[in-house]
Amino acid sequence: MIPLSWYLIFAALLFGIGLYGVLARRNAVAILMGIELMLNAVNINLLAFWRYLYNSSQQGQVFVAIVLAAAAAEAVVGLALIISAYRRRKTVVAEEMDLLKG
Amino acid sequence: MAPLQIVFLILGLATIISAVMVVTARRIMHAALWLVLTLLGVAALFATLENGFFTAVQVVVYVGAIAILIIFAVMLTRRDLQDTPQQSNPNSGIVAVIALAVTGGLIYGLSTWQNFSASRSAMMTNAAAEGERIVDLGLALVSPDAFAIPFEVASVLLIGALIGAIYVASGQRE
Numbered sequence: 164m165i166p167l168s169w170y171l172i173f174a175a176l177l178f179g180i181g182l183y184g185v186l187a188r189r190n191a192v193a194i195l196m197g198i199e200l201m202l203n204a205v206n207i208n209l210l211a212f213w214r215y216l217y218n219s220s221q222q223g224q225v226f227v228a229i230v231l232a233a234a235a236a237e238a239v240v241g242l243a244l245i246i247s248a249y250r251r252r253k254t255v256v257a258e259e260m261d262l263l264k265g
Numbered sequence: 266m267a268p269l270q271i272v273f274l275i276l277g278l279a280t281i282i283s284a285v286m287v288v289t290a291r292r293i294m295h296a297a298l299w300l301v302l303t304l305l306g307v308a309a310l311f312a313t314l315e316n317g318f319f320t321a322v323q324v325v326v327y328v329g330a331i332a333i334l335i336i337f338a339v340m341l342t343r344r345d346l347q348d349t350p351q352q353s354n355p356n357s358g359i360v361a362v363i364a365l366a367v368t369g370g371l372i373y374g375l376s377t378w379q380n381f382s383a384s385r386s387a388m389m390t391n392a393a394a395e396g397e398r399i400v401d402l403g404l405a406l407v408s409p410d411a412f413a414i415p416f417e418v419a420s421v422l423l424i425g426a427l428i429g430a431i432y433v434a435s436g437q438r439e
Contacts, residue, residue, distance in 0.1 A: 164267060164269065164270075164384055164385055165267075165269055165270055165273050165313065165385075166382045166383070166384055167380065167381065167382060167383045167384070167385075168375075168376070168381050168382045169270075169273060169277070170310075170314075171372070171375045171381065172372055172375075173277045173280075173281070173310070175368050175371040175372045175375070176281055176368060177280070177281065177284055177307075178367070178368065178371065179364045179365065179367055179368030179371075180281070180284045180285055180287075180288055180364070181284070181288070182363070182364045182367055182368075183288050183357075183360055183361055183364035184287060184288030186354075186357075186360040186363065186364065187288065187353045187354050187357040187360040187361070188288065188353060188354075189353065189354055190293055192293060192297075192335060192338050192339055192342065193288070193293055193296055195335065195338075196287055196288075196296060196297070196300050196335060197287075197288060199300065199304075199327070199331060199335075200284055200287065200288075200300075200303065203303070203304065203307045203327070206307070206311075206319075206323075207307060207310060207311075210311055210314050210316055210319060211314060213314075213316075214314045214315060214316065214385065215380075215383050215384075215385055216380060216383065221401060221402055221405035221411065221412070224316070224318075224319070224402050225402070225405060225406060225411075225412045225415065225416075227319055228322075228402075228406070228419075229415055229419050231322060231323075231326055231327075232419040232422060232423055233419070233422065234327075234331070235326060235330065235331060235423065235426070236422050236423055236425070236426035237426075238331045238334055238335070239334065239426045239427070239430045240426050240429055240430055240433070242334055242335065242337075242338040242430075242434075243429070243430035243431075243433040243434035244433055245338060245342065246338060246341055246342065246434050247433050247434055249341070249342045255342045
């Protein structure tokens with residue numbers, strides 16, 4: 164049987180990779196991909212906790228469902244913003260999106 | 266080593282490798298395709314956690330919707346992606362150190378937790394029990410003394426995201 168620690172270590176690795184993607188990438192779409200990786204790592208953790216420790220209750224699964232809805236909303240709004248910014252500035256490089264800079 | 270452990274190791278390795286390709290691929294379109302593979306790997310790991318419902322949801326929502334959305338965004342913003350000299354920040358070495366430190370910190374913090382190497386409690390896993398669990402989840406989502414309010418808030422969030430995305434991305438107005 165797989166111990167819980169394997170899932171936790173896997174999720175920590177996936178979270179770290181996503182964090183690297185968010186911080187290191189210049190392309191705004193790639194930054195969003197990194198965020199999706201981090202959210203997936205969180206979902207693996209939540210489902211592993213549910214399965215190993217609390218599988219008689221519903222909280223874990225409800226939490227995963229809410230995280231999924233938030234991830235979908237975040238991806239939609241983020242990509243809409245990127246496309247809108249691209250239309251105005253012709254760039255998707257995050258550091259060139261400086262419309263709000265004083 | 267039990268067969269399930271071998272399956273987990275293969276799936277985990279494939280998922281980690283494709284996740285690394287997501288954050289390092291030179292061409293952003295390739296990164297998006299690697300992301301699809303990563304999301305499918307995560308869905309398979311949900312299946313090893315004996316949760317068929319969220320396996321299906323992961324495939325439908327992430328692979329079917331979010332990944333397609335990201336691929337569309339890549340194609341709509343494609344022009345200057347291929348000939349950018351570099352896809353990473355110049356300081357990505359420091360960033361890698363930070364990411365490794367966070368990962369190490371997470372693993373260390375979790376390893377001091379008493380339930381770190383807990384083994385699975387038994388659960389009814391036949392088809393009827395699985396169906397019953399999905400019914401329980403659905404009832405919990407709409408029952409007022411359980412999770413009806415978070416569920417409705419999530420609905421409002423999705424409607425807000427929908428309207429906001431249409432408003433922000435449409436180029437018709439002035």
